[in-house]
Amino acid sequence: MYCIQESHLLQKTSPVSIATAPAATQPHSKSLTIPSKVESTESGTVAESYQLCAKVSAAISTCFETMEAGDFKDFAKAMTDYIAEYLENIRDRQVVPSVKPGYLRPLVPDTAPEKPEPWTAVMADIERVVMSGVTHWHSPRFHAYFPTANSYPAIVADMLSGAIACIGFTWIASPACTELEVVMLDWLGQMLGLPEQFLARSGGEAGGVIQGTASEATLVGLLGAKARAMQRVKEQHPEWTETEILSKLVAYCNKQAHSSVERAGLLGGVKMRSLKPDNKRRLRGDILQEAMDEDIKNGLIPFYVVATLGTTSSCTFDALDEIGDVCNSQNVWLHVDAAYAGSAFICPEYRYLMKGVEKADSFNFNPHKWMLVNFDCSAMWLKQPRWIVDAFNVDPLYLKHDQQGSAPDYRHWQIPLGRRFRALKLWFVLRLYGVENLQKHIRKHIALAHLFEKLCTSDERFEIVEEVTMGLVCFRLKGNNENNEELLRRINGRGKIHLVPSKIDDVYFLRLAICSRFSEERDIHFSWEEVKNSADEVLAQK
Numbered sequence: 001m002y003c004i005q006e007s008h009l010l011q012k013t014s015p016v017s018i019a020t021a022p023a024a025t026q027p028h029s030k031s032l033t034i035p036s037k038v039e040s041t042e043s044g045t046v047a048e049s050y051q052l053c054a055k056v057s058a059a060i061s062t063c064f065e066t067m068e069a070g071d072f073k074d075f076a077k078a079m080t081d082y083i084a085e086y087l088e089n090i091r092d093r094q095v096v097p098s099v100k101p102g103y104l105r106p107l108v109p110d111t112a113p114e115k116p117e118p119w120t121a122v123m124a125d126i127e128r129v130v131m132s133g134v135t136h137w138h139s140p141r142f143h144a145y146f147p148t149a150n151s152y153p154a155i156v157a158d159m160l161s162g163a164i165a166c167i168g169f170t171w172i173a174s175p176a177c178t179e180l181e182v183v184m185l186d187w188l189g190q191m192l193g194l195p196e197q198f199l200a201r202s203g204g205e206a207g208g209v210i211q212g213t214a215s216e217a218t219l220v221g222l223l224g225a226k227a228r229a230m231q232r233v234k235e236q237h238p239e240w241t242e243t244e245i246l247s248k249l250v251a252y253c254n255k256q257a258h259s260s261v262e263r264a265g266l267l268g269g270v271k272m273r274s275l276k277p278d279n280k281r282r283l284r285g286d287i288l289q290e291a292m293d294e295d296i297k298n299g300l301i302p303f304y305v306v307a308t309l310g311t312t313s314s315c316t317f318d319a320l321d322e323i324g325d326v327c328n329s330q331n332v333w334l335h336v337d338a339a340y341a342g343s344a345f346i347c348p349e350y351r352y353l354m355k356g357v358e359k360a361d362s363f364n365f366n367p368h369k370w371m372l373v374n375f376d377c378s379a380m381w382l383k384q385p386r387w388i389v390d391a392f393n394v395d396p397l398y399l400k401h402d403q404q405g406s407a408p409d410y411r412h413w414q415i416p417l418g419r420r421f422r423a424l425k426l427w428f429v430l431r432l433y434g435v436e437n438l439q440k441h442i443r444k445h446i447a448l449a450h451l452f453e454k455l456c457t458s459d460e461r462f463e464i465v466e467e468v469t470m471g472l473v474c475f476r477l478k479g480n481n482e483n484n485e486e487l488l489r490r491i492n493g494r495g496k497i498h499l500v501p502s503k504i505d506d507v508y509f510l511r512l513a514i515c516s517r518f519s520e521e522r523d524i525h526f527s528w529e530e531v532k533n534s535a536d537e538v539l540a541q542k
Helices: 046-060 069-088 119-133 152-164 175-192 214-236 242-248 259-268 285-297 320-330 341-346 348-354 386-392 423-457 481-494 521-540
Strands: 018-020 030-032 207-211 249-254 271-275 301-308 333-337 362-365 378-382 462-464 472-477 500-504 507-513
Touching: 069 119, 069 152, 152 423, 175 207, 175 341, 175 378, 175 423, 207 214, 214 242, 214 249, 214 259, 214 301, 214 333, 214 362, 214 378, 214 386, 242 249, 249 259, 249 285, 259 271, 259 301, 271 285, 285 301, 285 320, 301 320, 320 333, 341 348, 341 362, 341 423, 423 462, 423 472, 423 521, 472 481, 472 521, 481 500, 481 507, 481 521, 507 521
Parallel strands: 249 271, 249 301, 301 333, 333 362
Antiparallel strands: 018 030, 207 378, 362 378, 462 472, 472 507, 500 507
């Protein structure tokens, strides 16, 4: 029960008397006496003022039910126990629910409750309403897409973030929110082996920022690149209008880049060319150079390139070193999208895959995919964030503060204005795991992927589509696409494991990603048995 008591609404208290009764006996705890004699004033009658104040007094003194600290502790303890039990036994749950669209509406009332319900009633409904429709991404038998990270330290950090509940758009809005992010992005950058010129500790303007997703980071990079190119071209051709310049700008990416790269081009209002990679699905420097030369000849202006380290379909790696040389020679912004595979660079043996990163202007990867930091936490570094800051700078008086310029105001580094205290998740995970255990986690997932690869190659009916370098295996039944489409239908139809497909150059294949931090060798053998048994069924029909 929460009551707001207001004792004086008017400076003039006589002849008004306000009596307060105990909240337990009187929910509306104020009474107001209006004088019988009314005096006229310039703004109206005193009685009218008293009547208005009586209404306001009644509204703000109303007691309402809310959760107090004691109930919160009980609720949080029950939820903590539930979460731990859920995650530790997630292997026993069906990976994908057997529900149809619209399943949930009949399970809840048509309208919100008028009166508060006890927290125990909410707990009682979680399994019936929520869990009956959850796809269990952290099950060791979930192998679709790429992983989304999860860990107890990150969950606890999100609890604290929710309690602090700041909106850290400026330094002064919550100094710790900004400053911890600056330091955590330096910690993380050092763990990856990023060059010093990306880090805030270098003393220059560079630094990192936590975006919501890699899609946002790609768009932010594009908008910064566009701002830089617009300024340069205006200086070279002052007679050209902004519309004319925009119509000439062109960006580039691998045809196998994530769909969000193409979408960034649409949102940025520029041309985005998807280039055909080499026979290993890598974008190479000579392919990019040829495309740029052709566009320059046709009067276009190359300004932005996205190099992908770990493509979505098959986890291949663009030739970053070669691409960097081309971009640097043409003064073109190079953005590196390492959304999934970037986490592996905390292991020194995989850093050869990002050779040439020093030639990039921005770099991004998602700790929330593979590094045990819960969504959302997409780490982005910029050598020259001023191009982003200038592009996004809208600076109303109510957001100004005395410390501007001495610390980053991250609202200028991103598309939204508001931002949560996401650096807490990084801080908790990095401290409670340590670099060594995070490296073990990455190496274990890659080893499990190689185990599944070995099982596939031991069965002559199957083939591996792409070299296995990370925690993803791309495989298929030898033969036509139809058999593989039917294989996937049967695997997912059995409901024991969950996979998704992809297709490159009209070759349909299945993707098995190691997604759960709970995955063990026995889970890989279980998943292989499901694949093998489904293949038996498919081939038995032929």
